[in-house]
Amino acid sequence: MAITIKSEREIVLMRQAGKIVATVLAQLVEAVRPGLKTKELDVIAEREIRLMGGVPSFKGYHGYPASVCVSINDEIVHGIPGERVIQTGDIVSLDLGAIYQGFQGDAARTIGVGALSLQAEALMQATQGALQAGIQMARRGNHLGDISAAVQRYTESKGFAVVREYTGHGIGREMHEEPLIPNFGSPGTGPLLKKGMTLAIEPMLNAGDWRTRLGSNKWTVSTIDGSLSAHFENTVLITNGDAEVLTVV
Ligand code: MF3
Ligand code: CO
Numbered sequence: 001m002a003i004t005i006k007s008e009r010e011i012v013l014m015r016q017a018g019k020i021v022a023t024v025l026a027q028l029v030e031a032v033r034p035g036l037k038t039k040e041l042d043v044i045a046e047r048e049i050r051l052m053g054g055v056p057s058f059k060g061y062h063g064y065p066a067s068v069c070v071s072i073n074d075e076i077v078h079g080i081p082g083e084r085v086i087q088t089g090d091i092v093s094l095d096l097g098a099i100y101q102g103f104q105g106d107a108a109r110t111i112g113v114g115a116l117s118l119q120a121e122a123l124m125q126a127t128q129g130a131l132q133a134g135i136q137m138a139r140r141g142n143h144l145g146d147i148s149a150a151v152q153r154y155t156e157s158k159g160f161a162v163v164r165e166y167t168g169h170g171i172g173r174e175m176h177e178e179p180l181i182p183n184f185g186s187p188g189t190g191p192l193l194k195k196g197m198t199l200a201i202e203p204m205l206n207a208g209d210w211r212t213r214l215g216s217n218k219w220t221v222s223t224i225d226g227s228l229s230a231h232f233e234n235t236v237l238i239t240n241g242d243a244e245v246l247t248v249v
Contacts (some may be wrong), residue, residue: 003178005196017105018246020054020098034088038070042081049098057097069095076221076229088114093231104175106200107247108233126158127230130203138243140195148185151203161210168202202233
């Protein structure tokens with residue numbers, strides 16, 4: 001499907017979808033503690049999305065069985081909530097999506113549990129910084145490659161690696177729309193950004209090798225070398241000025 005430009009009415013609904021995602025994600029962040037089973041986060045996620053009038057977008061997506069992805073330590077994305085117990089020292093990536101009246105929001109945060117290694121702290125900070133660097137380039141008249149290049153440059157300046165096999169994406173009525181938004185690339189390449197486009201920008205950074213492996217459950221993606229990974233994502237709207245971040249409370 002071609003890249004879509006959202007109307008004012010569609011933008012209102014995208015804002016509400018984004019608000020639901022951001023609000024529930026904040027609740028999940030607050031709930032994370034040592035001893036919690038990851039499936040307990042899924043219960044909260046689905047209940048709170050529905051309480052706000054939304055529908056979980058991940059549940060049933062290509063058969064994905066839950067409303068949130070919980071990916072711990074060397075897990076990059078698409079961890080399935082279950083019996084795993086969160087431990088002190090873990091870094092926990094939470095990825096959440098919701099649909100509100102036909103429109104999608106998608107966001108992710110990585111949080112630390114208790115005292116962390118210096119490397120884990122630096123990785124999480126760099127991933128947040130990489131997302132910020134990408135969002136700063138998400139401007140009308142820039143090219144998509146300007147976002148990708150900014151994320152890559154920032155990441156590599158911090159000594160980390162960007163995951164290449166998974167990307168950000170356009171978002172709207174569908175969770176995944178054109179264009180793909182790689183976290184690496186060259187400035188001045190790719191489609192021009194236009195006012196009214198909505199994008200999910202989502203750097204995934206590894207402390208070691210950028211390569212990934214798929215777990216035996218066919219969902220969980222981990223680093224190939226067992227190194228730590230972090231993930232931050234926001235859904236943003238291209239405007240006449242700075243991008244508007246839609247997945248904020
Ligand atoms: N939120 C993820 C993304 O950013 C997709 C989740 S995959 C699902 O694109 F299967 F869990 F839905
Ligand atoms: Co996404």
